[in-house]
Amino acid sequence: xxxxxxxxxxxxxxxxxxxxxxxxxxxxxxxxxxxxxxxxxxxxxxxxxxxxxxxxxxxxxxxxxxxxxxxxxxxxxxxxxxxxxxxxxxxxxxxxxxxxxxxxxxxxxxxxxxxxxxxxxxxxxxxxxxxxxxxxxxx
Ligand code: HEM
Numbered sequence: 001x002x003x004x005x006x007x008x009x010x011x012x013x014x015x016x017x018x019x020x021x022x023x024x025x026x027x028x029x030x031x032x033x034x035x036x037x038x039x040x041x042x043x044x045x046x047x048x049x050x051x052x053x054x055x056x057x058x059x060x061x062x063x064x065x066x067x068x069x070x071x072x073x074x075x076x077x078x079x080x081x082x083x084x085x086x087x088x089x090x091x092x093x094x095x096x097x098x099x100x101x102x103x104x105x106x107x108x109x110x111x112x113x114x115x116x117x118x119x120x121x122x123x124x125x126x127x128x129x130x131x132x133x134x135x136x137x138x139x
Contacts, residue, residue: 016120026038048089055083073134092115095115
């Protein structure tokens with residue numbers, strides 16, 4: 001359990017770094033009208049899916065997931081808010097990636113840019129940052 005939380009916590013920075021990198025690449029390739037794909041789009045997708053798999057395991061074993069304690073901020077956050085927003089973000093990344101694969105040139109990169117950017121905003125809002133007083137730290 002401890003190892004899983006450490007992995008899930010640290011992997012957030014890998015997810016964020018890959019998403020931001022993919023967004024920058026998508027923007028510059030869109031603007032320059034570049035052809036081809038970028039491996040970063042795939043790596044960002046893999047990182048978020050890995051995070052989701054660990055998240056699902058945690059969801060079943062974590063003491064912070066408890067539907068009978070919805071009045072408590074921390075329990076409500078992990079039981080409903082965190083998983084709900086993260087799943088929306090991951091669906092957006094998956095749809096963005098799948099759609100972009102069928103497109104070429106500027107359309108491909110613009111699609112990645114929009115979907116990944118929206119997902120990034122949602123993920124940033126759904127992370128239990130320390131200043132939100134949800135009992136989680138930076139690492
Ligand atoms: C990109 C997606 C995600 C990111 C960046 C993310 C990030 C995080 C972070 C930073 C924590 C706090 C860890 C700590 O206290 O040190 C956390 C906790 C948790 N996450 Fe996620 N998460 C993601 C997706 C998910 C998903 C999809 C689920 C459920 C299916 C999930 C379930 C959980 C649970 C249950 C905890 C609480 C673990 C505990 O402390 O007992 N996460 N997540």
